[in-house]
Amino acid sequence: MTSQEMAWKIRKHALSMTYRSGASHIGPALSIADIVAVLYSEVLKLNPKQPDWQDRDYFILSKGHAGIAVYAALALRGFFPEAELEHYYANGSNLCGHVSHKNVPGVELSTGSLGHGLAVGNGLALALRMDKRPNRVFVLLGDGECDEGSIWEAALFAGHHRLSNLVAIIDHNKMQAMGDCSSVANLEPFEDKWKAFNWRTKRVDGHQHDALRHALEPGLTQDSPTCIIADTIKGKGISFMENNLLWHYRNPSEQIVKQALEELEQGPNAQ
């Protein structure tokens, strides 16, 4: 499956899962769909038959509210049957609204409260380096999440200790729960902040797969962690959801989902 196909399927699943369950957070899931697709189709070393394979790369979704994109990617990679996605958010299901590792093969860390993932990623990266293991650690963060002080504790440590096996990817859609990031707590100059914490920083279009692929290539740094600031669009792929904060929370109606799926029916390469 190409990354484009996977991103397309993630978006379709995300819409159906959100609609069926009455859940929220479709906007953030669409925002990270391309990043997650590139990671899960081409970048991460994984073994769906053996989720705890010791040579695997580690992926942490720190912005756990966008978990439907990761659940869909894991199902598409064969970690569990795609049919299980139909039970997302339902009573008795393993798939809760914020990404959870309990009984979900392939999820390394349960998140939901923001600001935890990068520091856990630090610990993984440090332990792997201590053991001279080549595995890499990827942590996907939200830009609004970077309001959390714990992110900067982790950023300081990783920069100081030159955790070159650690990659932070920031889903920079410039919106958070109650408004634009720039109006809540301005993150700019965002790249400079990470550089000042001794991270190698790259800025890419978070919906351009080639650019993401290139930025995520291994071996680009020997002596510093990497921060990829991925410029994204909340609600990407569904015209009327793009850059619309409403879809951070609102559950789409049947009519809205029909419209959205019609847009996606144009195929994986239509974006």
Added chain:
Amino acid sequence: MRNSFVDTLLELATSDPQLCLITGDLGYNVLNRFYESFPERYINAGIAEQLMTSMATGMALAGKSVYTYSLANFPSLRCLEQIRNDICYHNCNVTIVSVGAGFGYGSLGMSHHATEDVAIMRALPNMIVCSPGDPWETVAATRLLHQHGGPAFLRLGKGGEPRLHATLPQLAFGKGLCLIEGSEVAIVSNGPILSEAYKACQLLNADGISCALYSLPFVKPLDTELIEKLARSCVLIVSVEEHSIIGGFSGAVAEHLAGLRDRRAIQIRIGLQDRYSSIVGDQAYLRQVYEMDHLAIYNKTKAELAIS
């Protein structure tokens, strides 16, 4: 007590190459022996307890046996959600070590008094909560927790606590240790305040009251078998802790007693009332002011016996 911990940790690190220690930039002149012996397994997270705790989780997920180390409330309350969501939910092999139980850092003030930590830590699923009563118990508990390999909170005295056991006790999860036999009254004590409980027990016995003394280093799992036995055989159980009387060791004992049908004993709780410690003083002074020193334990026990 903290030196007994470090000695034991050094012994464990020698046999377990996965053992790592993370400090939140505290432990000057205490952790240096660990750093000198195992520099590659010693990490200073900086003054960043949230990082320390989540990072310990990541290291444990990669196969390490991790100890986080700091003072009083810093490794527990400052990073509570990281303990809850990361360490405990993922059932990670992390032991949280807090030095300065209760008023251990007396004159430093309220910020450095660990007086609610046990109540909060014991509410977390998967968490073992242990506060040893003397240096010997510290050695035994540190070894036991390492074997356990799951989330644990190890609450230690600052240092200089007397040895109350003659030798290394046989410690088991959820088991108390008898220091003084007795039949009428039972003092059950958690943590370094055991020395005050010990003196109080001696005073009561000198008055002709048959008083037993038990140290229960584990608040969770609690020695419920012992509590049941004492509840049926004694008239009074005196629970002692250098901590709020709400929700901690006394709370755990009371919760268990409440469900017993045929108990004889009532319980009195010795500890900090529902208040902050705002008076300036060293540990001995604050124990006296807040009525948990040996005389307070003795007087409250006598008063209760006079009523009943």
